[in-house]
Amino acid sequence: MARVSRRRPVANTSAVRTSTRLAVVWRLAIVISGGFALVRSYRPFSDHPNTGMFRYFTNLSNAAAILYFACALLVMVMPAYRPGRKILWRPLKNMLMMGLLVTMLIAQVLLNGIWTDGKVNPSLLFLHLITPLMMLLDWLFFDAKGAMRSWEPVVWLLWPFAYLVVTLILAPISPIRMENGKYTEYPYGFIDVAALGPVRVAVNVVVLLVLFIILGYIIFGIDHLLKTLLRRGHRA
Numbered sequence: 001m002a003r004v005s006r007r008r009p010v011a012n013t014s015a016v017r018t019s020t021r022l023a024v025v026w027r028l029a030i031v032i033s034g035g036f037a038l039v040r041s042y043r044p045f046s047d048h049p050n051t052g053m054f055r056y057f058t059n060l061s062n063a064a065a066i067l068y069f070a071c072a073l074l075v076m077v078m079p080a081y082r083p084g085r086k087i088l089w090r091p092l093k094n095m096l097m098m099g100l101l102v103t104m105l106i107a108q109v110l111l112n113g114i115w116t117d118g119k120v121n122p123s124l125l126f127l128h129l130i131t132p133l134m135m136l137l138d139w140l141f142f143d144a145k146g147a148m149r150s151w152e153p154v155v156w157l158l159w160p161f162a163y164l165v166v167t168l169i170l171a172p173i174s175p176i177r178m179e180n181g182k183y184t185e186y187p188y189g190f191i192d193v194a195a196l197g198p199v200r201v202a203v204n205v206v207v208l209l210v211l212f213i214i215l216g217y218i219i220f221g222i223d224h225l226l227k228t229l230l231r232r233g234h235r236a
Contacts, residue, residue, distance in 0.1 A: 023142040024076050027069045030134045034066040037126035052176035056187045057163050058127050061099040095156040100132035146227030153216025
């Protein structure tokens with residue numbers, strides 16, 4: 001009896017290579033945009049560089065995302081890299097994306113967003129809006145859908161939780177030098193223990209983490225919904 005060979009459908013190599021090239025260009029743009037904003041915020045050539053900027057979750061999240069994409073680009077341009085392969089650890093990228101999305105939302109709702117003294121601040125425009133949206137679009141266009149695991153949104157909490165713990169520990173022992181030359185203990189008013197008291201700050205932290213995990217599961221749900229829609233589109 002003749003054997004019937006079953007072959008898996010061959011992926012469109014040309015399409016995969018094109019997608020990889022676009023991903024390289026897009027991720028390079030993320031590194032450049034985020035790097036521009038961070039350097040501009042730091043003001044390295046001024047008499048008083050903004051040394052306290054990395055005590056803010058916004059700046060740390062952007063810096064971590066830039067580092068991640070810089071490493072990803074190094075992998076993608078290596079001769080041994082095969083288009084379509086996984087790059088680094090995907091949950092780490094998703095965690096950084098969530099950090100930037102939460103940063104964007106908090107900046108628009110609780111802080112000044114992209115404005116300083118009634119004018120658009122270019123650094124804040126990139127840090128609070130453009131770079132987070134670019135990272136979201138990177139996930140939408142270049143990441144395999146349905147790859148997120150149900151436990152990931154819980155793990156993503158480690159990033160903001162670690163930041164809050166370290167910030168609250170450093171607050172009384174290492175004040176932050178702000179752009180205007182003044183010092184403050186807390187980077188954000190909603191975690192200012194001296195002004196609000198420990199109970200109010202604890203409530204604020206819990207609410208923030210709950211909102212973080214809710215947003216995480218919304219992203220998780222969208223990820224799997226897109227997988228289902230893409231499958232239906234391929235079958236049609």
